[in-house]
Amino acid sequence: MAENETTAMTIGKQLVALCQEGKGLEAIDTLYDEKIVSIEAQGSDEMPARMEGIQAIRSKSTWWYDNHEIHSSSATGPFCGYREDQFAVCFTMDVTFKPSGERTQMVEVGLYTVSNDKVVQEEFLNEVG
């Protein structure tokens, strides 16, 4: 860890590196707390916006990978500010939702909170058209 580097910076760099390699599930397994809270911008009856616990987040992520064909994706960051427990990542994705065949290009911002060397919350902000 470089001098002045916060835990959020260190974990943020690891998360971005894993996401760039398409290893999102490995990021969950290695960097996330057991009690991780995940909050999407929108939810549905089947998939509520707020989910809690590493098992629920693993299932959500597995579902996502199973149901999307990824044409390209990138993760930029991490971005860090004055809060030492927070980092942000910008994601761009070009994906096809397999059940409908609909192809979408999207950009989103992930906001991450770190505590005791683990990611304890992830929150996704979607681009508003």
Place this chain on the structure above:
Amino acid sequence: MAENETTAMTIGKQLVALCQEGKGLEAIDTLYDEKIVSIEAQGSDEMPARMEGIQAIRSKSTWWYDNHEIHSSSATGPFCGYREDQFAVCFTMDVTFKPSGERTQMVEVGLYTVSNDKVVQEEFLNEVG
């Protein structure tokens, strides 16, 4: 305002549009609260990371425009999540700091908090190399 559009979305769109036109000062004048709090990732003795009040933020912004030559800049967003009082914007800039002649390409994330139809806090997260 479109159905289901929150105040944060509306203000975020206006802020992004003004920034894209290079009208950052107009965004401050029209969208910011008198008691705006602005928090940079780093501060110095001359320019503390946390500043408060519309006059201080106008001065900081004027100083920034006076001291940078902007080769190109873009604002992407707004990005909105479950919090109805928050939006994020991704900024990319290619600028030369006039006093030193140093040219820098940078990406940063701005996190904005809205209350009573005005931006009451802006917080900047810098890309960690």
